[in-house]
Amino acid sequence: MxxxxxxxxxxxxxxxxxxxxxxxxxxxxxxxxxxxxxxxxxxxxxxxxxxxxxxxxxxxxxxxxxxxxxxxxxxxxxxxxxxxxxxxxxxxxxxxxxxxxxxxxxxxxxxxxxxxxxxxxxxxxxxxxxxxxxxxxxxxxxxxxxxxxxxxxxxxxxxxxxxxxxxxxxxxxxxxxxxxxxxxxxxxxxxxxxxxxxxxxxxxxxxxxxxxxxxxxxxxxxxxxxxxxxxxxxxxxxxxxxxxxxxxxxxxxxxxxxxxxxxxxxxxxGWSGEIDREWGKDYLLAVDSNMNSFKTDYRMRRSMDYAIDLSGERAKARLTVTYEHTAKEKDFMTKDYQSFARIYVPEGSWLESVSGNAKPAVFGSDLGKKYFGAIVQIPLGATRSVTWSYVLPEDFDTADYDLLIEKQPGLNDVPVTITVKEKDGTVTEKRFILNRPARWSALE
CATH class of the missing domain: 3.40.630 (Aminopeptidase)
Known part of the structure; x- marks a missing residue:
């Protein structure tokens, strides 16, 4: 070393x-x-x-x-x-x-x-x-x-x-x-x-x-x-x-x-590893913390599906993180996966529900953001999804929408789908691979 x-x-x-x-x-x-x-x-x-x-x-x-x-x-x-x-x-x-x-x-x-x-x-x-x-x-x-x-x-x-x-x-x-x-x-x-x-x-x-x-x-x-x-x-x-x-x-x-x-x-x-604390529009950062002391993340594959609805009185968001455990049996570095999963969202957001978690959710404020967290467990060979549904802040600007989605250090490429429903009901979808910070307005 x-x-x-x-x-x-x-x-x-x-x-x-x-x-x-x-x-x-x-x-x-x-x-x-x-x-x-x-x-x-x-x-x-x-x-x-x-x-x-x-x-x-x-x-x-x-x-x-x-x-x-x-x-x-x-x-x-x-x-x-x-x-x-x-x-x-x-x-x-x-x-x-x-x-x-x-x-x-x-x-x-x-x-x-x-x-x-x-x-x-x-x-x-x-x-x-x-x-x-x-x-x-x-x-x-x-x-x-x-x-x-x-x-x-x-x-x-x-x-x-x-x-x-x-x-x-x-x-x-x-x-x-x-x-x-x-x-x-x-x-x-x-x-x-x-x-x-x-x-x-x-x-x-x-x-x-x-x-x-x-x-x-x-x-x-x-x-x-x-x-x-x-x-x-x-x-x-x-x-x-x-x-x-x-x-x-x-x-x-x-x-x-x-x-x-x-x-x-x-x-x-963009090399300091700091998250953006000045961004004033929609924000998303999904963070996992391996809680089983094994090197199981080598076998994990993730994808994210983020949908936001701007057509109502309050903007509502839904994030689904899907985990695929590609290992079929336990070995010296792999077993059932357990993570403390958190998502960082705009301060003032309110969690409505979370599904797919193994233990009750927690929440708090950190780094100028609101976070929601929960323990998730993925057995060997299984695919599981965790869905977070929440309301964005009351003063959230729905007229000029933009999103910054940041990447957790150490996490490899993550396929992401983002769907935005505008005020007039128009729906736009974009797909990309998350491997560095990305802005909705800059995506093709």
Missing amino acids: KAFLAAFFVIVLLAALGGYYYLTRYGSPVGTPFSSELSGDLGTLVRLAGAFMNTNGEERTFLVLFQNNMELRPGGGFIGSFGILKVKDGSVTSFASHDVVNFDGRIPDTVPAPYPLPETLGVKSLKLRDSNISPDWSVNAKAAEDFYKMGKGEEELDGVIGITTNVLTSFLSVVGPVEVPGYPGEYDAETGVLDLEYQVEQAFYKQGISRGERKSIMNLLGNIILERAKALPLGGKYDLFKVVLDDLHRKDIQISFKDEALQEIVRAA
Whole structure:
């Protein structure tokens, strides 16, 4: 893990510079609809890379959280390990990795865990591994730093970075497949994450590797990926640049800086992992939090159907989230799925009913939104739907409708259908894949 996370930072620099030199030499790809977006993102990434490569001899320190989104959490995935990354003038000066369970043993039991962690997982006190309980990365970053200090962490942090296992898949799509000396098989973009999970959880025992050394393969894999990335031709570095940008937009990489100027750069680019608190029209964010301690999210498929009726005195909305459990039997990483599902909607909304939930719904206010939440359970091989019906705020503007739908960090592509019934009864339907924030008015 140490080598992989350090390699990640260097690869981002390579991607920024590779993309810059490619576009400078060859120009934007002709006919590509996102070429202007790529050019804008490139400028942002190069500015960030420049900030790291020219620190005037000062060392900057970052807390890096590795989030396994096969066990989905609101901020991206279960935090199994973390690292302290130090950089100076474009070089990684040191990287120390830590097992989060061992570190959490140093944190006092003084922060009560919120519902439903005590009821489902028996977690009574919040610590670093459960610090990403918000869908907003700025909130999680602050919590992670607080827990780091509570655990007697000695470094003064300049920021907090979160990355999910999807980033490994992205890198392998460009540099892979990869063979690791001393280990069987190869790791590719299609099954590499799953194969790695099997290696560190099951296969190591059969290979005579001690439990304490079972994750050594991650260091080897990280070094190989880094060397492959360095050796890429200019076009390959441009491909790497594009997948890194995609990971940033999908919230598989989230960045929180203490330096407000740097933070504003990533916020404007949509890379800060913050939800939009200023949006004043219709809003939707669906959030799942795996509550069974297994890596079952790898086997889950989701779709969403959102319908809003603007024809009455009050605007009414109905969201149906359908979960498909693709696994047929229990194994070392999969069993029946259980999630604390929440939806964030405009403040002032009122829940009328929810169906398909296993336990009574809860509600509250957070991040300038209203949220409704409930425990949902999906047995192996089953498909279940949860439907939320609610009334939007009394002062909701039905004349000039627009919707912002945001994506949970760590969640993969979700098919979405949106149906809007206007004041005059006209019905419009749009379908798309949710993999980054989307606005109704901008959808085709």
